[in-house]
Amino acid sequence: MTDHDDMSALLGADGPFARELPNFAPREAQQTMARAVQHAIAEREILIAEAGTGTGKTYAYLVPALLSGQRVIVSTGTKALQDQLYFRDLPKVRSVLGTRLKTALLKGRANYLCLYRLDQTVREGATFDRTQAAQLAAIRAWSARTRRGDRMELAEVPEESPLWPRVTSTPENCLGVECPFYDDCHVVKARREAQEAELVVVNHHLLFADLALKQEGFGEILPGAQAFILDEAHQIPELAGQFFSQSISARQMTELAQDSLHECTGITGAIGMLLEPVEALQEAVRKLRLALDPLPQRGAFQQLEASAAVRVAMHDVRELMASLTDVLAAQAERSRGFANAHERAANLSERLDRIVEQQGEHDVRWYEQFPRGFALHATPLDLAAPLRAMRERTQAAWIHTSATLSVAGNFDHFARQLGLDDPHTLSLESPFDYSAQALCYLPPALPDPAARDYTERVIDAVMPVLQASNGRAFLLFTSHRALRLAADLLQQRVPWPLFVQGSAPRHRLLEEFRASGHGVLLGAASFWEGVDVAGEALSVVVIDKLPFAAPDDPVLQARLDALEQSGINPFMAWQVPSAVIALKQGVGRLIRDVSDRGVLVLCDPRLSTKGYGRLFLASLPAMPRTRELAAVQTFFATATVTAGQDS
Template sequence: PPVDALQQSLRGARLAFERLPERAALDTHEGEPALAVALDTLATALREFDAALETQAARSKGLAAVYERGQRAQALLARLCAQDAPADAVRWYERHPRGFAMHATPLDVAAPLAALRARMPAAWIYTSATLTVAGRFDHLVQRLGLREPRTLRLDSPFDYARQALCYLPPGLPDPSGRDYTVRVLEAVLPVLAASRGRAFLLFTSHRALKLAAEWLPERMPWPLLVQGSAPRHELLQRFRGSAGGVLLGAASFWEGVDVAGEALSVVVMDKLPFEAPGDPVLEARLSALRDAGANPFADWQVPNAVIAFKQGAGRLIRSIEDRGVLVLCDPRLSARGYGRQFLDSLPPLPRTRRVEDVQAFFAVAKDAAEA
């Protein structure tokens, strides 16, 4: 039956991808005989499945919906496997524990967005707290293909000079060092002691997060919450009610998380959030930039990392009553020229390299609360 054939072909495709890297560009592996046969078999199974459903689709809304989904899947698979795929998109795949996904991602969204705006003549308004890099909109304007846009940057209503402090721990090694994460955690412990927990520790890799989850429990008394141990909303709910919790998070906790009040008083970022090397979309974009004569690091990687950096820093102060310390551990902020772009993109909060200033900051908050 067509359903059994489709299920079998999906299993065959999953096994073919199992022999390949977990995530990569399709172009680099579509010549693999096993993968080519598996995808061709899957395409045939989809066609036969759609043909069998075509005469039955009118019998119910459910069958009609399945038929339409099958048609869409067939068309998408054909586009993803086409030998003459568009050069302005990168085709890639990724494996999951129970399946796989295939994607086609545009290398540049400026042209399709320009075409969309042309079809819909209206006022287009883009607004966010993280659109600028070092106070300028240039990166956003270029990425979106905007022509002479009117821009407006408004200062935050928060009093960062009073509400916040930026601490840059001294003496940390280069982030590529094997002991870097442990050194970061050692530098953060006195901050956690001063704040009595109540912290987000944001990591740029799950490997570092896992190491921290193993290293911290024996060295601090506060509840430890780890990304992946429960759904995000549940972890945040437990964090808010933990009275001193320390939450370890990676990419998804750098943005879209709102914890106002005393529950969150410290945000730690272990490294500058550059995109992970080896990502097929990133590698294709960097290659396209090099071919166009641009500097991929300066023109793409740094600006994107700055925006992610600003998003992570934005977890700290969420209301006019909040107070907290932002701990930036990456020594490249001071040692490399591009570090200035990151620091210049932060709100105007005072900076220090003395842990004593952090302790004094929280001592003032404690005295005020007791008074």
């Protein structure tokens, strides 16, 4: 074990990182965070560390983690960050420290090629169109040479290709030890490596699937860790809600029905027993989806119970799920596949009954519908209790870090959501000089965001800023409707390349935006975070409205009602803090490097007209603010002059 001063020595100006890594900049904030992480791991404490952009938080937790002598799980919010951490950052830190510790990368099962399902897909000889046939050929060729079987390696088959679900497994359809390809299984190998490693890099989806439900079957790996480090921890409250929910979807039921029929091949008399109950269930699921049609896309369970058509259709689905389960029970002895299908049917039937009948005050029951399906959910009203119980079971250190966890320096909202009682907290400001590198422009005379012509007025206010910056902008919207309207309005008005979310996969839009040099990118929710464009290609970030959560979310509505009943103002205690953290994520896109310069345009007039607006502004990095367009034009004009002098 190293002592505290070692962190300063290792990460300081005369340390091995500064000597061996080009472009490594020693930062006081990074050393402070490394010491706090080291202490938390040693003492098994709970730590919340907010580290502004540019702090170097990845090294600040990897260095003490690798030196701790403890088994550590590092979890990230996205698979992209997971890969970056494992393939780029971790090798550098290990090499500088000279450590030989075993490390492993582990993703959810759907990320790994399943050799059995690939073999089945090839044997079925289904008629694929030309694109899919070429993709299948590419997957087959890759399967012969890949060591990990991680689909991230095969960039030529897009992530959204319908072939991936056919050549990867789910917990339901995996044959386990009875699989003829078990000895070469990529999932089994990845799990084994993770079990033997001292540091494992996972993502939040996998971590919570395992800790909350054991549904990925990775229960052997995560126990026994002495420390959990959660990067991008601001995503945890929403994700935890998904994993502590009970859910059932139309897709799960129809997939079960189809798999049951497939299993009949070659088993005498099975089709005669199964065809009728399977077709009846599929028809009942279709009727339930049709009965939901007149209702809002998502809503509380009371709305379902108020509709006679939905009540009848739901009753039929439950009856037919139960009878299919009985028929499968009679066939379960006849094949491994039937035994698996029976187990799935019993599980789904029980879950459906529990969600429909549950009247407890601790859960919010709600539904959502999709173009061709629906899902029913029961979500805990308060996540603090299950999360607290989960952490107590591990008896480990829990370290939560992100650039956006506090509201005006206060961590209460984040801590309350996760049930973190009396955590150690640390707030580290970004080392970037926002007062010199950035300017915040609050356009004057914009109407209330509820005004019908609000998006048109925002575009009018933003056009002169884009002219001053010569494009090079992100326009971030709180709704897809506003995004589409803005795209239509700008199509006619701008000479720069326009990149609109939804017109191509996110990574391609970003690559093309960077390459264009003067692009204007329009994005909604998923572009507010995890997007890194350093340098001149991005010099303006526009945010149309304060990102308050959509009022149609039945879980949020129930939580707000519960706060109100306990005498707390739900708007100030929940909605404002959540929106502040989301806004900070969007703002964080602007300055990504010590040499970046840029203008932040915050259009929402409530920042100045409402008392809570001050809380939003106080939570942002300290930068000069202006209502004068001339100040924005001067900011960009001086940047051009300086660039001319430098060249």
